[in-house]
Amino acid sequence: MFPPKQRAQNSPPSLLISKYLNVNLITQLEGDMRDEALAALVEQLDREKKLRDKEAFYRAILEREQIVSTGIGMGVAVPHAKLPGYKTFFIAIGIHQKGIPWDALDGIPVRLVFMIGGPDDKQTEYLQLLSRLTLAIKDEVRRKKILQLNKPEEIIALFEGI
Helix, strand or coil: CCCCCCCCCCCCCCCCHHHHCCHHHEEECCCCCHHHHHHHHHHHHHHCCCCCCHHHHHHHHHHHHHHCCCEEECCEECCEEEECCCCCCEEEEEEEEEEECCCCCCCCCEEEEEEEEEECCCHHHHHHHHHHHHHHHCCHHHHHHHHHCCCHHHHHHCCCCC
């Protein structure tokens, strides 16, 4: 048969979403407006020392949102900002039980927010991360489980191996 595929010598190891998740960056969102949800996630990232400049990161998130909504449909939004000075990417997850008006592509209120931040000079890693995350959250069963689970550890477990 065929020999097993081998990874090119200098190619990065497979990117896993779970590597970018942290139990302290998964939160239940309280506010009923998009900007309140964004601010709450930025605050959470700042508390966990992920941000170099909280205000600059928040402005970048809002500016990106003004270009085009990050509400990708299915009750999901993926706001993101890439800025100089960051070494690695990170993801904060916000969960809103009722849904937030977000001007999403399909018009459905957003219940799951995956905020991505990180370096502006690692485009390939960023695109791989965004692609894997998008594929993972297209799974309706996974989205429903995220909304039902109460423990951040259980939510992160839904992304193990992805």
